[in-house]
Amino acid sequence: MTNPTNKSKQVETTGHVWDGDLREYNNPLPNWWLWAFYATIVFSIIYWVIYPAWPVGKSFTRGIATVTVEENGQTKEMPWNSRSQLIAEMQSSPAAVKQREYIEKVAAASYEEIFANPDMMAFARSMAKGYFGDYCAACHGQGGQGNLPFFPNLADDDWLWGGQVEQIQVSLQAGRKGNMPAFPNIQGQALDDLASYVLSLSGEAVDAAAAERGKQGYAMCMGCHGAEGKGNPMLGAANLTDKAWSVINIPAAGSIEEKKKLVAGVINKGIAREMPAFGNRLKPEEIKMLTVYVHELGGGK
Amino acid sequence: MKHESIEINAGLLIILTLVVISIGGLVEIVPLFHIKNTVEEVKGVRPYTPLELRGRDLYIREGCYACHSQMVRPFRDEMLRYGHYSLAAESKYDHPFQWGSKRTGPDIARLGGKYSDEWHTQHLIRPQNVVPESIMPAYPWLAQNELKYDDIEKRMKALKMTGVPYSLTEEEYQANVAEYGKEMADKLHIPNAKATLEAEATSRNWDGDKSRITEMDAMVAYLQMLGTLVDFKQYEQGYFASFR
Numbered sequence: 177m178t179n180p181t182n183k184s185k186q187v188e189t190t191g192h193v194w195d196g197d198l199r200e201y202n203n204p205l206p207n208w209w210l211w212a213f214y215a216t217i218v219f220s221i222i223y224w225v226i227y228p229a230w231p232v233g234k235s236f237t238r239g240i241a242t243v244t245v246e247e248n249g250q251t252k253e254m255p256w257n258s259r260s261q262l263i264a265e266m267q268s269s270p271a272a273v274k275q276r277e278y279i280e281k282v283a284a285a286s287y288e289e290i291f292a293n294p295d296m297m298a299f300a301r302s303m304a305k306g307y308f309g310d311y312c313a314a315c316h317g318q319g320g321q322g323n324l325p326f327f328p329n330l331a332d333d334d335w336l337w338g339g340q341v342e343q344i345q346v347s348l349q350a351g352r353k354g355n356m357p358a359f360p361n362i363q364g365q366a367l368d369d370l371a372s373y374v375l376s377l378s379g380e381a382v383d384a385a386a387a388e389r390g391k392q393g394y395a396m397c398m399g400c401h402g403a404e405g406k407g408n409p410m411l412g413a414a415n416l417t418d419k420a421w422s423v424i425n426i427p428a429a430g431s432i433e434e435k436k437k438l439v440a441g442v443i444n445k446g447i448a449r450e451m452p453a454f455g456n457r458l459k460p461e462e463i464k465m466l467t468v469y470v471h472e473l474g475g476g477k
Numbered sequence: 478m479k480h481e482s483i484e485i486n487a488g489l490l491i492i493l494t495l496v497v498i499s500i501g502g503l504v505e506i507v508p509l510f511h512i513k514n515t516v517e518e519v520k521g522v523r524p525y526t527p528l529e530l531r532g533r534d535l536y537i538r539e540g541c542y543a544c545h546s547q548m549v550r551p552f553r554d555e556m557l558r559y560g561h562y563s564l565a566a567e568s569k570y571d572h573p574f575q576w577g578s579k580r581t582g583p584d585i586a587r588l589g590g591k592y593s594d595e596w597h598t599q600h601l602i603r604p605q606n607v608v609p610e611s612i613m614p615a616y617p618w619l620a621q622n623e624l625k626y627d628d629i630e631k632r633m634k635a636l637k638m639t640g641v642p643y644s645l646t647e648e649e650y651q652a653n654v655a656e657y658g659k660e661m662a663d664k665l666h667i668p669n670a671k672a673t674l675e676a677e678a679t680s681r682n683w684d685g686d687k688s689r690i691t692e693m694d695a696m697v698a699y700l701q702m703l704g705t706l707v708d709f710k711q712y713e714q715g716y717f718a719s720f721r
């Protein structure tokens with residue numbers, strides 16, 4: 177820029193000169209930019225008046241905007257903020273109102289009425305699918321297929337704690353603590369015999385003589401699993417006579433020796449499993465819809 | 478001072494720029510120190526017990542915050558999925574807080590009690606064992622490593638300097654008894670810290686192995702208390718809105 181161009185003759189410079197020859201044009205700001213700038217200032221002043229904005233001493237200006245909410249059956253005006261806005265949205269946004277209409281219907285209905293009403297069923301199913309995905313699927317899998325050896329299958333017709341709606345509801349509300357004591361003193365031949373007998377209950381091809389010998393040892397299992405091994409849903413004791421295994425994966429085990437080893441492991445180490453309680457986290461009607469869903473998953477009882 | 482003399486003097490220009498920017502920053506930040514009522518008055522919030530505190534340190538060590546936020550925002554969709562929105566009071570003893578802003582994984586501000594201890598242990602050892610579609614990396618060493626806790630007292634003392642009410646003196650201990658009850662006050666007493674941590678680790682079967690105190694014990698203890706301190710049923714919705 178040693179030779180100023182034509183333009184520099186028309187436009188004024190700031191008058192500052194650097195390095196002897198560097199000059200700066202003093203062009204005015206474009207009008208559109210200037211007015212947009214003034215508009216932002218006006219906008220901010222309006223915003224300060226309407227919304228929470230300026231700190232004043234130990235408090236702050238809350239603005240003149242209000243939100244109408246309902247509390248204890250009465251409507252009241254609250255100063256606008258994201259939390260009061262949320263209360264209003266939970267109460268009266270179109271989606272919430274529509275949803276509540278159905279939720280109230282489901283809440284008032286008995287399980288029989290829900291099962292008999294396709295409309296309510298469709299609603300409960302679609303709501304519960306979300307709850308199931310968030311709360312249950314982490315352990316029991318997206319389809320309720322379970323995850324042995326840790327978490328039981330909900331999609332079969334075998335229920336540790338009972339498959340009637342009342343029982344499922346209690347499981348959800350209060351959680352379950354499954355506990356089988358360990359029997360570390362049973363070892364060697366006795367352990368092998370007992371494992372054989374337990375496997376024979378569900379028709380596994382074990383040595384008949386060993387199973388017969390193991391029958392004696394089974395006496396101490398009867399308290400929970402019953403004389404015939406049918407289990408006890410009051411205690412969460414598994415039915416040993418069906419082919420549904422809820423703590424060890426017998427069908428996946430290859431040989432009969434492997435199967436015996438799995439059963440022996442349970443006898444020696446016991447089982448301690450816990451399902452969390454959701455009574456505090458989910459509302460009663462949410463538990464109800466989830467009960468319907470879980471009941472349906474396993475074909476229910 | 479002439480405008481030109483500032484423009485041609487780089488050192489002076491830098492100093493004056495810093496002064497102007499600081500004023501802008503101070504005007505934004507300082508008033509917040511004086512507005513006490515933005516932190517809600519709410520019952521139940523307490524400092525972390527020694528085992529939970531070690532778990533929290535591991536949470537930070539493993540960089541969990543890079544993918545998980547601990548901040549349920551006050552929106553309807555978040556309330557429906559995660560539970561009550563997070564309060565400022567719930568992280569008043571967090572130094573540093575773990576709010577985060579990146580949700581590659583879900584928000585875990587209300588994780589406590591949602592899943593079983595066994596689930597957490599299995600999930601941390603290999604997430605795909607329990608959630609096949611998960612993209613979370615595995616943390617198997619948590620179950621193998623012995624928990625280092627010989628410096629637990631120092632960790633608590635450091636937090637005490639920032640205002641977390643762990644107790645050292647009898648007087649502070651009594652204040653905690655009045656505030657949190659004797660059982661909790663004992664856990665927050667720094668001279669007891671090691672014994673407390675050992676008792677906590679063995680009182681519950683956190684990682685399925687009671688014979689050792691592992692990092693998994695601490696991590697699960699921390700995850701299982703997240704977001705469980707405040708009983709929201711005690712409060713009207715409008716109560717928390719009055720603090721904004």
